[in-house]
Amino acid sequence: MPLGAEEGTARPRKAPADRPAGGPASGPGEAGAATGHAASGPGAGGPAPGGVADGPLGVGLPEGVRFIGPEPGAVAAWPFPDPPDPADIASCVACGLCLPHCPTYRLTGEESASPRGRIAAMRAVAEGRAEVDATFTRYMDLCLSCRACEHVCPGHVPFGRLMEHARAQVEPLRPPAQRLARWLGIEVVLARGWLVTLATVLLGPVRPLLPRRLRAMAPRVRLRDLARRLPRVTEPDGPARGTVLLLAGCVQDRWYRPVNRATIAVLARNGWRVVVPPGQQCCGALAAHHGRLDAARRLARRNLAPFAGDHPIAVNAAGCGAHMKEYGQLLGDEAGDLPARVHDLMELLDRHDLQGRTAAPFASVAVHDPCHLLHAQGIAAAPRRVLGQVPGLELVEVADGDRCCGAAGLYGVLEPETAGELQAQKAAAITASGAPAVAVANPGCAMQIAAGLAERGADVEVLHPAELLDRAYRRAAGQVVGKVR
Ligand code: SF4
Numbered sequence: 174m175p176l177g178a179e180e181g182t183a184r185p186r187k188a189p190a191d192r193p194a195g196g197p198a199s200g201p202g203e204a205g206a207a208t209g210h211a212a213s214g215p216g217a218g219g220p221a222p223g224g225v226a227d228g229p230l231g232v233g234l235p236e237g238v239r240f241i242g243p244e245p246g247a248v249a250a251w252p253f254p255d256p257p258d259p260a261d262i263a264s265c266v267a268c269g270l271c272l273p274h275c276p277t278y279r280l281t282g283e284e285s286a287s288p289r290g291r292i293a294a295m296r297a298v299a300e301g302r303a304e305v306d307a308t309f310t311r312y313m314d315l316c317l318s319c320r321a322c323e324h325v326c327p328g329h330v331p332f333g334r335l336m337e338h339a340r341a342q343v344e345p346l347r348p349p350a351q352r353l354a355r356w357l358g359i360e361v362v363l364a365r366g367w368l369v370t371l372a373t374v375l376l377g378p379v380r381p382l383l384p385r386r387l388r389a390m391a392p393r394v395r396l397r398d399l400a401r402r403l404p405r406v407t408e409p410d411g412p413a414r415g416t417v418l419l420l421a422g423c424v425q426d427r428w429y430r431p432v433n434r435a436t437i438a439v440l441a442r443n444g445w446r447v448v449v450p451p452g453q454q455c456c457g458a459l460a461a462h463h464g465r466l467d468a469a470r471r472l473a474r475r476n477l478a479p480f481a482g483d484h485p486i487a488v489n490a491a492g493c494g495a496h497m498k499e500y501g502q503l504l505g506d507e508a509g510d511l512p513a514r515v516h517d518l519m520e521l522l523d524r525h526d527l528q529g530r531t532a533a534p535f536a537s538v539a540v541h542d543p544c545h546l547l548h549a550q551g552i553a554a555a556p557r558r559v560l561g562q563v564p565g566l567e568l569v570e571v572a573d574g575d576r577c578c579g580a581a582g583l584y585g586v587l588e589p590e591t592a593g594e595l596q597a598q599k600a601a602a603i604t605a606s607g608a609p610a611v612a613v614a615n616p617g618c619a620m621q622i623a624a625g626l627a628e629r630g631a632d633v634e635v636l637h638p639a640e641l642l643d644r645a646y647r648r649a650a651g652q653v654v655g656k657v658r
């Protein structure tokens with residue numbers, strides 16, 4: 174059955190999964206285990222002293238009744254391998270607490286544009302009551318994968334993982350032209366550093382031909398930055414604290430190489446010997462977000478050897494860091510301890526006080542929280558603690574700072590209307606902060622925010638926190654680093 178109005182995506186609310194077992198069911202189909210069914214007979218468990226269940230949820234209830242979870246005997250209608258895990262789907266109890274935090278639900282007010290609605294749509298397919306059709310595809314496409322829902326979900330529903338696997342079902346059904354464009358961009362170009370470099374070089378001449386939105390977002394890359402490679406090894410200033418391996422990134426290294434240089438400089442100032450391992454590739458985040466899970470696995474595998482060893486891995490792009498921390502989900506045991514060694518740059522610097530003298534390059538700076546730093550990695554305090562050590566630099570919060578800026582990988586290009594609305598809101602909030610600069614630790618957000626600020630004619634500089642710190646060091650050393658505002 175196609176996913177349509179009768180079935181909808183808004184299913185009736187289920188009883189909370191943590192309701193004490195043995196209590197009265199609230200209605201037909203509302204009782205049973207959160208991920209299973211009621212126990213099959215009396216005496217299979219029951220309330221412990223004090224009324225709290227010590228056996229499986231649902232014991233004592235009639236056989237077959239369920240609180241929520243996979244329908245017994247249901248045959249899933251997923252058309253391809255790698256579908257969402259039924260246990261992940263079942264972990265959503267449809268409480269709706271995530272709804273006010275979801276940017277697409279806030280914009281549309283539609284259940285189908287909410288996390289709960291999207292999971293309900295996945296459940297319908299998993300139980301064979303709906304198909305992966307145009308309606309299902311639309312529900313998934315409008316999601317930003319910002320994971321704001323995951324961050325606030327009391328049940329820790331792994332929404333990011335669910336969405337990646339739902340998109341793995343959608344991708345092969347797209348029209349051939351779309352599949353070709355995505356394959357070329359994500360699997361061919363991003364997977365080959367030299368092609369990313371070539372695309373960057375060509376960006377200059379073709380810029381006038383690009384659609385307006387793309388033209389506004391694509392950064393102006395200086396060819397001399399592109400020509401100067403990153404040093405393989407940078408020795409620390411003073412006694413070594415240890416060696417750190419740096420993920421240079423694909424887009425990050427071609428479009429924002431000065432950010433990587435600043436990252437190396439700041440790490441070296443803080444006692445780290447910085448190695449940029451040769452042979453590293455795109456981390457595969459974009460491939461995973463777009464449901465190209467085989468490509469994401471290939472890319473992840475190619476990074477295992479370059480990042481082998483026991484050194485920490487520093488990542489300065491929020492989306493890449495979040496993805497590498499989850500290599501275990503893609504590769505299982507093959508990922509080894511790599512995910513545990515991945516640290517966001519600010520997380521790493523936050524382990525110790527900043528070394529050496531710094532001086533504020535701006536009177537104040539607004540702090541932007543990229544979704545894949547705040548929601549996916551749960552990092553908010555570290556950047557503030559690190560930047561807060563620069564004397565004279567006031568950190569300014571951005572109103573509704575936990576809301577996505579609309580960049581979200583290729584979302585800004587694929588869903589221009591929603592992305593544009595979120596971009597305008599973010600640019601307005603940053604401008605209202607009154608800060609002359611904004612710290613942004615993700616290349617997609619940096620492009621989106623810079624374009625949004627330019628659209629408003631706002632004179633606010635977009636900088637990576639590493640660039641801000643690097644300027645602070647150079648300013649303390651008496652170097653000219655632009656006007657102080
Ligand atoms: S995803 Fe989490 S917060 Fe949202 S409805 Fe499901 S259980 Fe509730």
Ligand code: SF4
Nearest residue numbers: 275316317319320322
């Ligand atoms: S990932 Fe973001 S856009 Fe998608 S459902 Fe969750 S909160 Fe909404």
